[in-house]
Amino acid sequence: MKIVEIREKTLPISSSIRNAYIDFSKMTLSLVAVITDVVRNGKPVVGYGFNSNGRYGQGNLMRERFIPRIMAAKPDSLLDDAGTNLDPHKIWDCMFTNEKPGGHGERSVAIGTIDMAVWDATAKIADKPLFQLLAERYGNGQPNRKVFVYAAGGYYHPGQNLDALKDEMRSYLDRGYSVVKKKIGGASLDEDLRRIDAVLSVLQDGQKLCVDANGRFDMDTAIAYAKALSQYDLFWYEEAGDPLDFELQAMLRNYYDKPMATGENLFSMQDARNLVRYGGMRPDRDWLQFDCALSYGLVEYLRTLDMLHAHGWSPNRCIPHGGHQMSLNIAAGLGLGGNESYPDLFQPFGGFPDGVRVENSYVTLPDLPGIGFEGKADLYREMEALSR
Template identity: 60%
Template sequence: MRIVDIREKTVPIEADMSNAFINFSRMNVSVLAIVTDEIRDGEPVIGYGFNSNGRYAQGGLLRERIIPRVLEAPGDSLIGVHGDLDPELIWRAAMRDEKPGGHGDRAVAMGILDMAAWDLAAKLADVPLYQLLSDRARDPRTPGAPLEKVWVYAAGGYYYPDRGLEALQAEMRSYVDMGYRTVKMKIGGAPLDEDLRRIEAVLDILPDGCDLAVDANGRFELDRALEYGDALSAYPLHWYEEAGDPLDYDALRRLAERYEGPLATGENLLSFHEARNLIRYGGLRPDRDILQMDPALSYGLTEFRRTVAMLFDAGWNPNRCVPHGGHQFNLSIASAFHLHGCESYPGIFEPFGGFADGYPIEDGHVRLPDAPGIGLEQKKSLAPVLKDVLA
């Protein structure tokens, strides 16, 4: 059993919308396929991966450094104790001759490769990824059986040109109609008084049992973050997300000292070491705050396993984690590691956002497909994009 090819293709997911920091009109992702010489039902077994939205495609890094190292590795060096291709050994081969630090686009590129490697491993074992992770990769302090369903929330509420409050209300109402019970909207891309009107407009249409989170995407300096925090304290928000720069742990600590409601952050931390510094210095409160580290953007599940162990060691429970990303890879991880939940992007960042076809959102939760691997091919709109990588 060996890897015979690894291919990458850049795919656009542009949209005419913005958050507080970036416009998505030129957004794209890398889709990667690891092809093996293992034949099942007349076809080679292939693992697929891609990066979460918000970070751009990583074709150059993948093609010039990461993919060649894996293809150059002796075949036997990638076979693990279970007798098949091992994601952690693939990860080590890809990181050969890389210095510590420099967490940025490299972390994203490695996350793409790592997703494909775990998809491949589960397909070779002929089990869903969440079951493989529960059997082989979970921390022993995590309960055994994977979760049958995972809590998910609908992330939307972006800024669109010429789109007013009624359109925002209609969008959020549509998520509730789909079965979501928590919705999220953007703030920080408009003046405070306008953002407050947008928040109030959404709260006005949410039925009992539903709530709202807000996300500033790291827009604010400390004074502005505190000003927003003071104003947001008047509302029953699910959380206040990424008020300031993700690496400004001191500002986050000062915000946590003043804002009593739940805070959420972590999606733009791209390594185990940054996540550990967040826990050490960010002043977050294990009884209420949410960690959003995204394996697909931060060296993959292989690195995220270290983060989970660190959380246990630091007195946190990983059930405070709700990974950013809104796709099936993070959904499988949430199930296997008993995380609090997973983000979702209904109707945007297609075809990469969202989950398998035929699995509706039920009272804020979604079930996982019983298919080998991540189950990416179970999403009809995504399946041809995956195949096109090999065209």
């Protein structure tokens, strides 16, 4: 049993939308295929992975450092103790060989993308859905296949007026979501408040709105928004300031006593630990958004969950960024609080397997081996083209 080849392809996921910090007109991602010599149903087992939106493709790092290390390793050194499957932890250690601690940026995205593909292959070799494999190895053995999801949208579109924004949000509600998200910080406070009022005007009882500043604000602006947002019953106020400005995040609790969320741009267990140590986050109401595809993968995410437990946090306060099926499987297998979803954006990489429907902001994961990419036809066409 061995990995025979690892392929990467950089693909566009460009869009004319923008948030408070960046536009997505030139956005890319890396698609990875980990090809093994294990045969299931007459075909070699192939694991697939890709990185989340907001960070660009990392093909150069993969091809120069991480893929060669895996391919140069003795195949047996990458297997579990029984020799019957890949060992994602050993493969992760192999990738991190000769890497200094710290510097958790683009490197974490490259490793996290390959790690996703390794876990997909591992679960397929075991002939189990990844959520089942995770529940058996690291959970209580019983996955919760019903996962909370919210609809991420409300970007700044060229020429989009308030009526068009309301139509966008209605489209999410019509598809079964009861929690939706919109961007703030890309316009003036007054304009953002008008946009919030417009979205709230289409929400019904039991439906909620999240707002996301994408790290745009300095302290004074973050506080000004916190005071203005306090008049609403929001699901959360997300990433007000720079992701590493823990003092700003901690200060906000003095001005905003309702739920806040952050963490999607923290790329290691150590960064996550600094957030819960120094960022003033409250485990009874706030949300953590670490995204395994951007932060060294599931191997590192497991370390992060152990750290959170030691600091009194439940995994159900984690709702990862990214809108991908990897985090859906982690949520189902390890008891996270849910997952982000992009109903219309960053396709075909966002969304769910074909036939999965949202009901009152929950989806039920189908019984598919691995992460379940093969159940999403438009996505699997891209993946199969890479591995063919």
